[in-house]
Amino acid sequence: xxxxxxDADTLGLHFFGSMTASISHELKNALAIxxxxxxxxxxxxxxxxxxxxxxxxxxxxxxxxxxRQVQRADDIIRRLNxxxxxxxxxxxxxxxxxxFEFTIALAARLATMKGVTMTIAPGPPVQFETRLxxxxxxxxxxxKHLFVLTEGNxxxxxxxxxxxxxxxxxxxxxxxxxxxxxxxxxxxEGQSLLTVFQAELQVDASLLQLKIPKKRSx
Amino acid sequence: MSEKVLLIDDEQDFLEVMSExxxxxxxxVTTASSAKDALSLVANESYDAxxxxxxxxxxxxxxTLEKLKAINPDLQVILLTGHATVEKGVxxxxxxxxxxxxxxADIQVLTEKIKKAHARKIIxxxxxxxxxxxxxLSSKAW
Numbered sequence: 001x002x003x004x005x006x007d008a009d010t011l012g013l014h015f016f017g018s019m020t021a022s023i024s025h026e027l028k029n030a031l032a033i034x035x036x037x038x039x040x041x042x043x044x045x046x047x048x049x050x051x052x053x054x055x056x057x058x059x060x061x062x063x064x065x066x067x068r069q070v071q072r073a074d075d076i077i078r079r080l081n082x083x084x085x086x087x088x089x090x091x092x093x094x095x096x097x098x099x100f101e102f103t104i105a106l107a108a109r110l111a112t113m114k115g116v117t118m119t120i121a122p123g124p125p126v127q128f129e130t131r132l133x134x135x136x137x138x139x140x141x142x143x144k145h146l147f148v149l150t151e152g153n154x155x156x157x158x159x160x161x162x163x164x165x166x167x168x169x170x171x172x173x174x175x176x177x178x179x180x181x182x183x184x185x186x187x188x189e190g191q192s193l194l195t196v197f198q199a200e201l202q203v204d205a206s207l208l209q210l211k212i213p214k215k216r217s218x
Numbered sequence: 219m220s221e222k223v224l225l226i227d228d229e230q231d232f233l234e235v236m237s238e239x240x241x242x243x244x245x246x247v248t249t250a251s252s253a254k255d256a257l258s259l260v261a262n263e264s265y266d267a268x269x270x271x272x273x274x275x276x277x278x279x280x281x282t283l284e285k286l287k288a289i290n291p292d293l294q295v296i297l298l299t300g301h302a303t304v305e306k307g308v309x310x311x312x313x314x315x316x317x318x319x320x321x322x323a324d325i326q327v328l329t330e331k332i333k334k335a336h337a338r339k340i341i342x343x344x345x346x347x348x349x350x351x352x353x354x355l356s357s358k359a360w
Contacts, residue, residue, distance in 0.1 A: 021301070025273065028300035028321050029229055035322035036235040043242045065231060113275050152276060 007192030008134065015137045016087060018144070019106055023080045026109050030073040037065045079105055086132040094132060095125040096160040096167065103139045104158070111143070115152030118143075121159035121172075128167045128214050130197075138193050142171050142208060145185040149178055169210040183208050221336045222246045222264070226256040226282070227271040227298070239325055245332065253277035253285070260289050267316075267335035269328070272299035272306065280306070283313050292342045294335035298323060 041062055048054045083106060097120060104111075104118045111118055139158070146156060155174040160167065173179050183203035187194070194201060200211040223245050227233050233249040240247040248263070250256035253274055260268070268286065272279035279297055286293050297310050297318045307318045316338070317331050 025300035029232070032300070032321035032323070033229065033231045033235065036232065036239060036325075039325055040235050040239050040242075043239055047242070065235065069231070113273060113278070115276060 008137075008196045011141075011190065011193055012087070012133060012137050015140050016083075018140070019083060020080070022109050023076055023083075023106075027073055027076050030069045030076065033069045034066055034073070037062050037069070083136075086136060089132055091129055091131045093127050093129050094135075095127055096135075096169065097123070097125055099130075099132060099135050100139070100158040100160070103136050103143075106136070107140060107143050110147060114147045114150055115154065116143075116147065116150060117155045119155070119157045121157050121170075123160065126160045126162045126167060128212070129216075134193060134196060138190060138197065138199070138210070139169075139171075141186050141190045141193070142182065145182045145189075146171075146173065146177065148185075149182060163211075165214055167212045167214060169212065171208045173206050173208070175206065177206070179203055179206055179208055220244045220246045221266045221332050222248075223332055224248050224250060224256060224259060224263075224265045224268045226250045226253070226269065226274075228252065228274045229271075240329075243325070243329055245329070253282040256282065257285055257289065260286055260293065266294065266339050267332045268293055268295045269332075270295055270297050272297050272310070272318075280309055280313060283310060283315060287314050292339065292346075294339055296328070296331050296335065 041059070044054055044058065044062075079102075082102065086102075100120050104120070107118070143156070146154070154177060157172045159170040159172065161170075162168075173182070180203050183201060186208070187201055193199075194210075197210075197212050198216050202209045202211065223240060225233060225237055225240070225247055226249075227236075228251055230251060233251060237247045237249050248259060248265075250259055253276060256268075256270075270279050270282060270286075274282070277285075279299070283295055283297070286295060291314070294316045295314070297315050298321055299306070299318060300321050310318050316335055319328060319331065
């Protein structure tokens with residue numbers, strides 16, 4: 001079991017790397033827009049010195065642009081902070097839907113790049129004890145292989161159900177995706193994580209399902 | 219003569235503000251928010267420089283660069299990126315990019331690169347014209 005935990009940790013490191021790389025890229029985009037808006041303010045001031053009139057509305061627009069991007073950057077940093085903390089948190093009872101929401105937010109930029117739309121099926125909250133980071137990692141693995149295999153314009157719907165002693169987590173993919181192949185890749189790469197979760201992975205047509213016992217050793 | 223530039227980025231806010239700053243510097247700028255739009259513009263128009271975002275939806279910067287070069291191998295493409303890895307940078311240069319600049323970019327640096335791209339394009343056009351003249355001269359029995 002220790003070896004599986006070590007492998008799961010290595011996998012976690014890859015996950016952490018992928019997410020922080022994506023987040024830093026997103027942050028750079030917000031900074032670039034702030035930088036250009038600030039630069040444009042300087043340009044306009046210089047042009048005003050040369051006699052070109054400057055409308056107050058123009059300044060209001062630029063100030064609004066900067067505020068919007070600062071807000072965007074702040075959201076990104078909050079997400080990064082929550083993600084970083086999830087890596088060090090011990091196992092705790094959490095609502096799976098909230099973990100879906102957070103994983104979707106983490107992967108949103110990469111999903112947009114690949115033309116994938118992610119949604120969550122409606123339903124009541126499903127609580128179970130897990131290490132947040134490990135479940136985020138397992139969900140990310142499924143998404144990662146979807147992103148590799150998709151040719152764009154795809155959908156994935158996350159669903160969760162309480163099945164008594166087990167929690168059933170499902171990812172329903174849009175038509176035309178090689179779900180069997182996604183499942184095989186998740187099994188191959190995520191073997192250690194699946195073992196840590198004592199999870200069973202099944203593929204049924206367009207559905208990839210994870211059956212996770214509620215009572216496990218951590 | 220002002221430089222003619224095509225600016226490609228999926229961030230609309232970035233396109234608007236960057237193109238205004240370029241216009242303030244007498245650069246004739248056209249914008250495209252997708253690789254698809256950019257490719258159709260390049261097929262019909264000539265540009266001195268193309269500023270291309272490395273990461274875009276549908277088709278990423280490197281794929282777009284490859285397609286742009288397939289349309290016109292002489293295009294002078296400068297890649298703008300949020301965070302370039304050395305590997306991506308090398309790949310871009312191998313595919314014929316003129317330069318790779320990290321965001322947030324310094325407009326002075328970018329303007330200089332655009333001027334460099336323009337100068338390179340002039341040299342390429344002159345060489346092409348010279349080759350055409352040579353070919354005509356050698357094929358005619360004067």
